Amino acid sequence: MLSWLFSVATFAGIYALLALGINVIWGMGGMINLGMAGFFALGAYASALATTSGGLPIPIGLALAAGLAALAGGLLCRLTLRLRGDYLAIVTLGFSELVRLVAANEIWLTNGSDGISGVPGPWRSELTPFRFNVLSFALVAAAVVVIWALTERLRRAPWGRALRAIRDDDTAAAVAGKPIRRFKIQAFALGAAILGLAGAFYGHYTSYIAPDIFRPLITIYIFLALTAGGTGNTTGAIVGAVAVVLVLEGSRFLEGWTSVLGGVQKAALREVFIGVALIAIMQLRPLGLLPEKSPGPFLKRKSR
């Protein structure tokens, strides 16, 4: 049981990283990125290939994953600067499908839909499965704390303030002399780097990646997490991610509580529950559990 809790917590941590990455791009920068799974995949493949075929140590794999995802994010953002809202959403969704199709069809590089198995995990062979879970959780949790602190710091910094101004009204921000293009690209690249990092963690933790993992389903989970937690709120992103994993994993125990539900009904019910939860949150708390607040006592003191 304890081993499972650590494993669920590790998944929650990876989801939290994803939510933090999306929070920078969408929550703080206002750019809808439905291509999340693409950056997640990019990071996972970069690190997995670097550490298996490349024979490089895992920390370098992580750095490559974040770097490559940032580069792709920056480029994609540069190409789509003029797109907003629905149009950006479609293009980014296309990007993620593109990454998945390349992963499925470029067999020489990615081993196709067989996927890459045997991705190394830190000290995986020396540790018992339980200890490996604990170690993975500790590493992922540390990453979440670091990324949380980093993005929270940025949110409170002048950079975050300017980004919010661009999100809310980019014309006004441009008139105020903010270089909109640079801010957007930086935010997109930073968010994408975090997504790539999450992908690398995922690959090293589960030891196997394949194109099927990076279908849009996971993007929906993360947007649900961020909406539930509070878009634009870094702590909310983590809370939301943990809540989504709790629902996904907790619903497995429904079968034990009631004999009416068989395996099939339970599986269907889980999907229903996710949908209902999203509708309920949008109805009752449209800003999420932890709505975004103008950060910093510094600002408040001044306004008083």
Add this chain to the structure above:
Amino acid sequence: MTDRITTLGPNRRSVLMGGAALLATPAILRAQGTAIKFGTLTPLTGVGGTYGPSMRDAAVSVFDAVNAAGGLLGGSIEYVSEDTQTNPEAAVRAVRKLIDVDGVSVVLGTWASSVTTAVAPLCWENDVMLFCVSGADSITRLPHMGYIARTQPNSVLQIQVAGDFMLRQGSTGMAWIGPQTPFAQSSIDILAGQAEGAGIGMESLIYEADKSTYRSEVDTILRSNPDFIMLGGYAADSTVVLRDIWQAGYEGKIMGPAYAVNPSVLDALPDEVTEGVFTWEGAPAIGSTAYANVQAALGVDVVDPYSAQTYDHASLAVLAAAAAGDAGGSAIKNALRSISQGDGTEVSDALAGLEVLASGGSVNYSGASGPCDFDEIGDITGTQFLFNQILGGAPSMFERV
């Protein structure tokens, strides 16, 4: 500024301290007791959702029957069902729960090859036996130390048999059309080799699954004038491809795996679309006790190959545990081949096998999906193949090889 630092501090410290404290606790906190626990992990939702529910029901019917007849090793079997969502990411979370919370010693019924590959390392690391129905050749080449057994003939064997059939039917131009899967490219390579050997043409096309029409793909493949087309997909996309081939006015022969051209596809399409289509599958043991049991459990006349296989997974697990006198994962792994093949009494369901074992005999289980003999890497051997032809919207037997 100070605000931020004070909120940061406890977080980091508590995480580190928590992690350290937990690393120090004994690893064996997973109380499992002596209960016999088996898990089913089938695709209840997602692309495989058309197969998973009956796969689960077929397996569960074995456990229920054994429990009703007095149980196994002096206890009763507890079973837990989880959903792979036909997605390796979700399946990994599901198998974690089966292994770490429920403490199952057997996981059976994984369907998609990517799902099986994703959960396999967790199974062998945790001393859990994995029975799967996935066809990708790479699966049994994983370093699984015997913890994987699959009842589905691997894709190389399946395609060779089907290609031979196409040539026997006098094909003068073959074509393969299907989605990108772990066996798409190897299927094409095998057929191309067979076509070359026979001195005929062979055209292939890999499409992207989940489309609502494949008309342009079908037109592309028809341009090479094939007279025998093999489908490489599953039920959902095969329905669409069959419709599009028919609408394109193609008059040659078509064949598809029985799991793709299954009763739901035959129901969804008008009879004239499916008329004459060939299907093939590892021959199920029609007429055996096991096959009749699955028919009764599912309430169907024609048992799909996957449900027949999961029924056998469950029976094999029960018999291996009984033969070993231990329902642990490694005991079942080690005893598997002693009850699946060899000189023992031939039995076709778990109850009969348990009786033989209880009287001190040995058994050779042959189930609903066939003889269920495994080679050293866990691949099924000795499978016969059944070819059916769809006539009037229903499969009728064509030949058996």
